[in-house]
Amino acid sequence: xxxxxxxxxxxxxxxxxxxxxxxxxxxxxxxx
Amino acid sequence: xxxxxxxxxxxxxxxxxxxxxxxxxxxxxxxxxxxxxxxxxxxxxxxxxxxxxxxxxxxxxxxxxxxxxxxxxxxxxxxxxxxxxxxxxxxxxxxxxxxxxxxxxxxxxxxxxxxxxxxxxxxxxxxxxxxxxxxxxxxxxxxxxxxxxx
Numbered sequence: 001x002x003x004x005x006x007x008x009x010x011x012x013x014x015x016x017x018x019x020x021x022x023x024x025x026x027x028x029x030x031x032x
Numbered sequence: 033x034x035x036x037x038x039x040x041x042x043x044x045x046x047x048x049x050x051x052x053x054x055x056x057x058x059x060x061x062x063x064x065x066x067x068x069x070x071x072x073x074x075x076x077x078x079x080x081x082x083x084x085x086x087x088x089x090x091x092x093x094x095x096x097x098x099x100x101x102x103x104x105x106x107x108x109x110x111x112x113x114x115x116x117x118x119x120x121x122x123x124x125x126x127x128x129x130x131x132x133x134x135x136x137x138x139x140x141x142x143x144x145x146x147x148x149x150x151x152x153x154x155x156x157x158x159x160x161x162x163x164x165x166x167x168x169x170x171x172x173x174x175x176x177x178x179x180x181x182x
Binding site: 004008011018025027 | 119
């Protein structure tokens with residue numbers, strides 16, 4: 001169960017980070 | 033290939049989603065020269081080409097997950113498809129929030145209001161992410177069809 005919780009937390013944090021990075025990538029690649 | 037009803041629905045909905053994404057992706061670049069340049073112009077094409085490639089990757093992962101009954105894969109792949117869909121909108125629209133008339137900075141509130149708001153956002157956004165994660169954790173796992181209340 002602890003292992004599953006760890007996976008879940010990592011996936012959640014990774015998802016939030018991924019969305020933030022997608023935004024940053026668009027800003028950096030197309031930045032005015 | 034015989035699939036359980038939910039997997040069959042997922043497959044159909046997945047194909048529909050991909051088809052709709054394809055139609056809109058082929059449509060939007062022709063609406064504005066700026067969009068066309070973003071998607072097909074050099075050097076932005078190097079960056080924007082990643083989006084359709086990752087969409088196909090997610091779709092392959094979705095199908096593969098459904099076929100092998102690896103249930104978390106289609107879920108993650110579907111999340112990926114929507115993140116990429118929004119990234120696609122971002123690539124076309126950036127830096128506009130109302131295309132061709134209002135940029136993000138023009139639409140934003142004055143600095144002072146934003147500075148005031150960030151204090152609240154720094155506390156509230158992690159709380160929202162936290163309780164949403166908690167709700168997902170509480171409702172994890174499969175529904176037992178034998179059990180009455182879901």
